Amino acid sequence: MRVTNQMVTSSSLRNMQKAMQRVSGLNQQATTGKKISAPSEDPVIAIRALKLRTTCDQLTQYKNKNIQDAISWLGTTQTSIQNIYDRLDDVYKYCVEGATDTFQNKDRSTIVNELLSLKDHIYSEGGTTYADRYLFSGYKTETNLLFQDEAAKQGLSYHIKQNIDPKSVEVKRVVLNEIDPTQLDDILNGTTAYAAPESASVYRLRLAYDDLDTADGNISISYTDATGNEVTITPVIKQVADTDTYYTVGPDEVNYIPETGEIIFGENIYNSVKESQGISVEYDKSNFQVGDLRPEMYFDCTQYKEMPDGTTKETEFTLDEGGQPINYEVNFKQYVTVNAEGREVITHDMGNRIVDLAHSVQDVLDIEKTISKLNSMLQDPQYMNNPAAVDQINKMLEGADIELAQKRENMQKLFGNNISHFQNFKEDVGAVQARVGTTYSKMELIKVRVTEQLAEFDDLKSSNEDVETEEVAIEMYQAELVYETSLATTASVIQKTLLDYL
Numbered sequence: 001m002r003v004t005n006q007m008v009t010s011s012s013l014r015n016m017q018k019a020m021q022r023v024s025g026l027n028q029q030a031t032t033g034k035k036i037s038a039p040s041e042d043p044v045i046a047i048r049a050l051k052l053r054t055t056c057d058q059l060t061q062y063k064n065k066n067i068q069d070a071i072s073w074l075g076t077t078q079t080s081i082q083n084i085y086d087r088l089d090d091v092y093k094y095c096v097e098g099a100t101d102t103f104q105n106k107d108r109s110t111i112v113n114e115l116l117s118l119k120d121h122i123y124s125e126g127g128t129t130y131a132d133r134y135l136f137s138g139y140k141t142e143t144n145l146l147f148q149d150e151a152a153k154q155g156l157s158y159h160i161k162q163n164i165d166p167k168s169v170e171v172k173r174v175v176l177n178e179i180d181p182t183q184l185d186d187i188l189n190g191t192t193a194y195a196a197p198e199s200a201s202v203y204r205l206r207l208a209y210d211d212l213d214t215a216d217g218n219i220s221i222s223y224t225d226a227t228g229n230e231v232t233i234t235p236v237i238k239q240v241a242d243t244d245t246y247y248t249v250g251p252d253e254v255n256y257i258p259e260t261g262e263i264i265f266g267e268n269i270y271n272s273v274k275e276s277q278g279i280s281v282e283y284d285k286s287n288f289q290v291g292d293l294r295p296e297m298y299f300d301c302t303q304y305k306e307m308p309d310g311t312t313k314e315t316e317f318t319l320d321e322g323g324q325p326i327n328y329e330v331n332f333k334q335y336v337t338v339n340a341e342g343r344e345v346i347t348h349d350m351g352n353r354i355v356d357l358a359h360s361v362q363d364v365l366d367i368e369k370t371i372s373k374l375n376s377m378l379q380d381p382q383y384m385n386n387p388a389a390v391d392q393i394n395k396m397l398e399g400a401d402i403e404l405a406q407k408r409e410n411m412q413k414l415f416g417n418n419i420s421h422f423q424n425f426k427e428d429v430g431a432v433q434a435r436v437g438t439t440y441s442k443m444e445l446i447k448v449r450v451t452e453q454l455a456e457f458d459d460l461k462s463s464n465e466d467v468e469t470e471e472v473a474i475e476m477y478q479a480e481l482v483y484e485t486s487l488a489t490t491a492s493v494i495q496k497t498l499l500d501y502l
Helices: 005-032 043-099 105-127 181-189 240-245 267-273 348-378 387-465 469-495
Strands: 156-164 170-176 198-206 220-224 230-233 254-257 262-265 279-285 300-306 312-317 327-331 334-337
Touching: 043 105, 043 327, 043 348, 043 387, 105 348, 170 387, 181 348, 181 387, 198 267, 198 348, 262 267, 327 387, 334 387, 348 387
Parallel strands: none
Antiparallel strands: 156 279, 156 300, 170 198, 198 262, 220 230, 220 279, 254 262, 300 312, 327 334
């Protein structure tokens, strides 16, 4: 094969160019710290780098945002639920104490205020927020569980459907013919008849709300009786003027008491209701108080909102029986539920029972004040010199003592009966607390695992993309020697031509 000067020159230049490219490539690796600067240099490394970087970005999102946010959410929820549990435990202790009536007379008003304050504290936990999101409102994280201020309830009314277990109908001990301290003078003047107090038992169902809209037909009670017939009842709406007959009901009658939200069943109605599968009560309510729980968080209902233009916006709310879990993705295809719903830890029954307890103590406190007033009247010259008045006052004192004994007994029984109820409330809340606590601990473990995964994939990404500085330095030194040698060799080859020999 004939070799020409041109062939030698071209080959030398080509080899020198390869050596120069080698030096340039190694210099690029040394300055960037990366094996490649363009996908075309090594498609395998490029494709693997994309996958590893995506994985690292996802793990970083899980570790620094999703997991951290979930842990903070769960921690705040755990604290709030613990507060609810502690307040329920306080009520439970009052129930134990009240069951034996160890309350001192001078402490009764304080106990009333403390019980109502405990109810407010429990309900207020429903408004707990984390990062401007309400923790106990399910998917409605922008909406408070309760009406937090006047503006929140302004222009709102609801038609509510409340489904109730027949076992919720309780036997309540009441006192009929209570002495009204504002009518003492009328009784002494003979303008008002005096009747001795009597103890009675009634069948009572407490609705979630009191002070309902009481227009005709606004309250209806439905149930299916033992024969399978659908029964609908419209209760008699009692007014303030009917106080004496609140708990007076015929066997086939039903009363509704606005002040307490109680439905009082006659015996025949009760015997039919208790055999049913369930009770449905539908009613309207517009007069909400600050601190009341929002109906849409607990019941199927229709909300009516007065708009600025005078129209009414109607919104249907259907209770999601499956709950409204808020799930966070905390690892690849791994989700955890971070929220607890308000209806799991705060119920109307809790608040209503606390109010009942406070009212029972207030009833005893009121009759004690009435007895004190009657005793002072015996020392009043206006009456002490009037034998008929003194006789009537003594007669009322006898009745008041009987009423006091009945109300104290009712109070003791109410506190005693509620021991088990508040124990159950504590257990229910404790179960939610345990679930949230378990999830919190699980999140701590997941965080550790994701941190380890991120470190592993960071190492893999670095191994795939990054160069070993020492190796590159050695290779670059060798490449520079080769390049310099090629320069010298090529220079000696291309110096001589055919003209040098002519």
